[in-house]
Amino acid sequence: MEFKIYKDNTAVAKAFCEHLLEIIKDKQKFHVALSGGSTPKLLFDIMAETYAGQFPWEKMHFYWGDERCVPPDDAESNYKMTVDHLFSKIDVPKENIHRVLGENDPTSEAMRYANLLEINLDRVEGVPHFDLVILGMGDDGHTASIFPHEIELWNSDDHCVVANHPESGQKRVSVNGKVINRAMEVAFLVTGKGKAEKVEAITQKKEGFEKNPASLVSTTSGKLLWY
Ligand code: 6PG
Numbered sequence: 001m002e003f004k005i006y007k008d009n010t011a012v013a014k015a016f017c018e019h020l021l022e023i024i025k026d027k028q029k030f031h032v033a034l035s036g037g038s039t040p041k042l043l044f045d046i047m048a049e050t051y052a053g054q055f056p057w058e059k060m061h062f063y064w065g066d067e068r069c070v071p072p073d074d075a076e077s078n079y080k081m082t083v084d085h086l087f088s089k090i091d092v093p094k095e096n097i098h099r100v101l102g103e104n105d106p107t108s109e110a111m112r113y114a115n116l117l118e119i120n121l122d123r124v125e126g127v128p129h130f131d132l133v134i135l136g137m138g139d140d141g142h143t144a145s146i147f148p149h150e151i152e153l154w155n156s157d158d159h160c161v162v163a164n165h166p167e168s169g170q171k172r173v174s175v176n177g178k179v180i181n182r183a184m185e186v187a188f189l190v191t192g193k194g195k196a197e198k199v200e201a202i203t204q205k206k207e208g209f210e211k212n213p214a215s216l217v218s219t220t221s222g223k224l225l226w227y
Helices: 009-024 039-049 078-085 106-120 148-155 177-181 193-203
Strands: 030-034 060-064 066-068 132-135 160-164 171-175 185-188 223-226
Touching (some): 009 185, 060 078, 106 171, 148 160, 148 177
Antiparallel strands (some): 066 171, 160 171
16 A cells, blocks of 8 residues: 555646656556546646647546446436547547447446456456456445445445435446456545544554455555555
């Protein structure tokens, strides 16, 4: 577990872009699972506006660690957020974007996406293996869309599960813990004072820390970074 701490979210985003460029440069293809929510918006803006000319977009294949079960043009869609902040500003081949079809039935889409990961990615002990999984963390300690009230989904045998938001009940498709922990590298991007206490509880293994899905992230063979 490596901590990369910066003075503000712009500094985090820039440092992360530099790191991304570093780990991509020797790859023929780079398979990355993106996080959703609001934190990645600034990262994507900076990737597209400050670093657009440096990224080898044609080598990069974009997936999502989780997606809300809504249409792709819905304000809640992680895919839409990524189009607005990144894909609409850069020239990435359409076939490199592998969105979760949020408009589909959640259960069948979780199966479809799990199969897509099996086809597109190398597998390590049968589990699809990302070069990088970018994760956010909710202030309730959830990550991807594995929430504390259904933390057992983390250990599902299915690569992708259907999760339920604890307040809104909104259905989500999420990768499971095995897919996350099999990645070559996992990077948490967490900013804002509101999450500091939860980050401390998890990383310092304070009383009850294991009730937080984010505490279950521990890459078996790769690196775990906290930006
Ligand atoms: C999602 C995300 C989720 C997110 C956290 C943090 O679909 O909402 O993937 O796991 O990373 O909820 O969200 P914020 O960045 O908005 O705080």
